[in-house]
Amino acid sequence: MSTVYQATDLNLKRDVAIKIIHPHLTDNPEFLQRFEQEAASVARLRHAHITKVFDFNQEKGVYYMVMEYIAGExxxxxxxxxxxxxxxxxxxxxxxxxxxxxxxxxxxxxxxxxxxxxxxxxxxxxxxxxxxxxxxxxxxxxxxxxxxxxxxxxxxxxxxxxxxxxxxxxxxxxxxxxxxxxxxxxxxxxxxxxxxxxxxxxxxxxxxxxxxxxxxxxxxxxxxxxxxxxxxxxxxxxxxxxxxxxxxxxxxxxxxxxQDDASAARHLSRMAGLFQAADVAYASGDYAACLARLAELQRRDADYQPEQTAVLRHQALTAIQQMAEQHIANGRFDQAEIYAKLMREYTPNPESANAIIQAIESGKQRQERMAHLDDLYEEALTKLRDSDYNGALQLWNDLQTAAGDIEYIDRLQVVRRAWDGISNERYKKAQTALAEGRPDEALALWRTIQADNPGFPDRENLEEQVAIFAVQQKRQRQILLAIGGVAAIVLVSAILIFAFRGQNEEPVTTPDVLAVIVPTDTAVPTPSATPLPTATATTAPTATATAVPTDTPTATATFTPTPLPTNEAASPFPEYLATVTEPSSIYAAPSSSATELALVRIDDPIVILARSSSGTWLYVRNASGVTGYIFGERVLWDGDRNSLPVHNTTTTTTTTSASAGPLELDLWALPGTIKCNTSGSGWTQQIYMNARGGNGRYIYKWNDQQIAGPTNSSTTYTVTSGGSVIIGTGSVTSADGQTLTRQLFIPRPNCGE
Structure with a gap:
């Protein structure tokens, strides 16, 4: 007809018995009506030896009765x-x-x-x-x-x-x-x-x-x-x-x-019943009920089996203490407090109960602090999402100060991402400064990035670009100095010639323009000798200054830079002088898989003749006269590539995949991933490898051992040390045959030594 369950009344904090009426009975309306009437009558019963009925109701078609719970058999x-x-x-x-x-x-x-x-x-x-x-x-x-x-x-x-x-x-x-x-x-x-x-x-x-x-x-x-x-x-x-x-x-x-003997037997029977009830409660894990029965037994007859009673009480208190400690470890402090109160109520040794209560208070305080730290961390993440990187770092510093002895893990790498964001902004400013002709400012920004964020990659080879810019400026100064030197020599020569003539001939009038200096790549033709008009003197002491006709051409200063070697045949393309920014190869066709014709180094001059149809390769001639294709991003030239004529050469080399440019590799240790071994001697850390360029399909290796790929994304890998620093080599190979290698040094962390 029904099933009875033990439950807890959360409002009144008491144990109750709940009787669930079987569903096959609740389908009968007549039964329900009669049962509700009779349940109301039963609920009015108030007798010491009749269980009390507290409530009768239904929830979603399930009818139940809430009654007084009485421990016993x-x-x-x-x-x-x-x-x-x-x-x-x-x-x-x-x-x-x-x-x-x-x-x-x-x-x-x-x-x-x-x-x-x-x-x-x-x-x-x-x-x-x-x-x-x-x-x-x-x-x-x-x-x-x-x-x-x-x-x-x-x-x-x-x-x-x-x-x-x-x-x-x-x-x-x-x-x-x-x-x-x-x-x-x-x-x-x-x-x-x-x-x-x-x-x-x-x-x-x-x-x-x-x-x-x-x-x-x-x-x-x-x-x-x-x-x-x-x-x-x-x-x-x-x-x-x-x-x-x-x-x-x-x-x-x-x-x-x-009779007296009957009363004594009844007393012993009741005491035995209490002890048995306590033992059954302990066996079922109801330690609170066990202690309550033992306390009642102690109150009624302190001499009844004192040793067995003491052993059972100690076992129940030990179990309760273990339950409290387990709840504390799991952060369930409200549950732990229930067991702590039981310990304080029933234990003969209050020190153990006080220790549990103190642990609960400390745990609550730590939990509150962790909640505050989590709030700060969430605010830092919000700042990070809003690109307020300095604000994110400030909140992280505030979090570290508030954490005190709590080791709070930067699980989402707020610090690294914030520094990367700041470094990206500085890097963009450095690129702008270099483009606007301020290399010192660009280099200073890059040095700041390196100091604050050592692992930040120089994606555009900014330092090399600054060096190339400096070389170009030095060359310009040398050219200007050379031009100025030639001009000075011509000027001095002219002065000496006129001075020499003045000693052997009659004075002549000084021309308004002594010499013309024309820096040009083309020889300037010398005009034919033409007599100058004669100036007549009006006083006797002064000789008439007369320009004397001569077959010697007028002195004219010219400056012609040393040209790059040219092919014997005239080039059908316009020629533009440029500089190589990275060691590169010149290929027979606009592809890194084509035949390699020559190598050029940083600062080598080349002549730009044309471009490939895609515009990513330049058709050039080097100082040795070799013509071919070089990747355009490795050439420093301020001209407009779109204005260059298109030149394509069909290559007979069979390739498996097209290249998108030279291969690049980011390699650094991920912050916050250090794990020390329990023995304290060894440790591990995760490294990050990210390739770019090539044809987009990569195989990653660490110390010549493949760890990932083929893949088109980055990878992470855990490196291990027996206790010393980690020095290793990471490499990436793209499917178009390019390979790039980087070395990584990771210092030994403090593992509690």
Missing amino acids: TLAEKLRELNKTKSRLPYPEIIRMMATICDAVDYAHQTRLIHRDIKPANILIDLLGEPILMDFGVAKMIGGSTHTSTGAAMGTVAYMSPELVQGRGIDHRTDIYSLGIVLYELLSGAPPFTGDSTYEIMHSHVNRQIPLADNLDAATPPGLLDIVKKALAKNPDDRFQSAAEMANALRQLQRIYA
């Missing part, structure tokens, strides 16, 4: 234990227990409520040995209907009265019959009627006499037998007419058999 369980040893309760104990149950049944009858299912399984023996009547699940109001809508009788067949079996009208005296069955079972160990079928048992209730002589001990007091006979009369009129009448008959016997 049922009378049925107690009888099974007695039967195992073929023993019975003392007669005084049986009489006392049955008289108490009769009182509870009479109280229910006074409220016009019939139990209809009195049996040992519905009588609970609490920890003090007191009987409690429970489970009014099939109770009915006096005068109400006896059957369900299907005509089936309610109750347990072994304890049914004859009138209930026959389906006749019943009243409160049906419970008197059931009380008689329970009394009979306490005396004999089993109900009077058993059988292989329900029908056989029901037939016996109606037609057979009670087998007193067969099953009851011959020493059973006659007065007790008389009570059994009267309670089990077939005719309700021949029974006790009330449960109170039956209780009075039992108490008359109780006064007769109330």
